[in-house]
Amino acid sequence: MFDQLQQQLIKLGPQLLRVPAQAMPFPLQRVCLENALNRALATSIEDEELAFLADKWLKVTVTDLDVSWCMTLKGQKILVAAPQQAADVSFMGALNDLILIAGRKEDADTLFFQRRLQIEGDTELGLEVKNLLDGFDMALLPKPALHGIAKLAEFIAQGSATRFTVSP
Incomplete structure (x- = not known):
């Protein structure tokens, strides 16, 4: 019973958040977004680990929410612009898959090869963004955000796993 409820919440969550x-x-x-990104990536910006994003635009689209943002590094700040x-380079994925990546429950490469994460445009820039995500120290996030992402990713991962379990 709980497994079915969990699967329904996972399925309906993005639909409820869309509006x-x-x-x-x-x-x-x-x-x-600018406040959250600049705070979370302050050390990476200071250490010039995001220099590859200077004067380049990264578009992130959450496909099932139908929302997008474009980002760049200008000086020592990440700026967010309208998706126009x-x-x-563009990264596109469903909300649950992006949460799984953020919560370290799925690897971006795995989702890419399963066609659940799409990357289009400048391949080299896309690889640098992916490597930054893979190497990001989640402990730099505020504790409530870190805890929330971890719990949500665990919930989604468990619900996704039960969906593929065969009952006797």
């Missing part, structure tokens, strides 16, 4: 995600005004999205900005 609020699209209704949030872009200026508010921009401020929230021409992107050098």
Whole structure:
């Protein structure tokens, strides 16, 4: 019974979040994303690990929410722009898959080869972004964010695993 409820929550979660995600005004999205990204990646920015993103645009699309953002590094800050900005590389995936990547429950390469994560555009830039994600020290995130991502990713991973289990 719990397995079925868990699977339904995993399936319906993105559908329930779609309207609020699209209704949030872009200026508010921009401020929230810029603050969160600049705080989380402050050490990487300071150590020039994001130099590859200077004057390049990364577009991230959460496909099932139908929301996108473009990002670049300008000086010592990550800037977020509307998705109309021409992107050098684009990452596209479903919300649950992106949460699994963030929570270290799935590898971006695995999802890419399963066609659950799409990367288009500048291959070298895409590889650098992927390597940054793979090497990112999650402990740099605020504890509540780290805990929330970990719990949500675990919930999704467990629910996805039970979906593929064969009952006797």
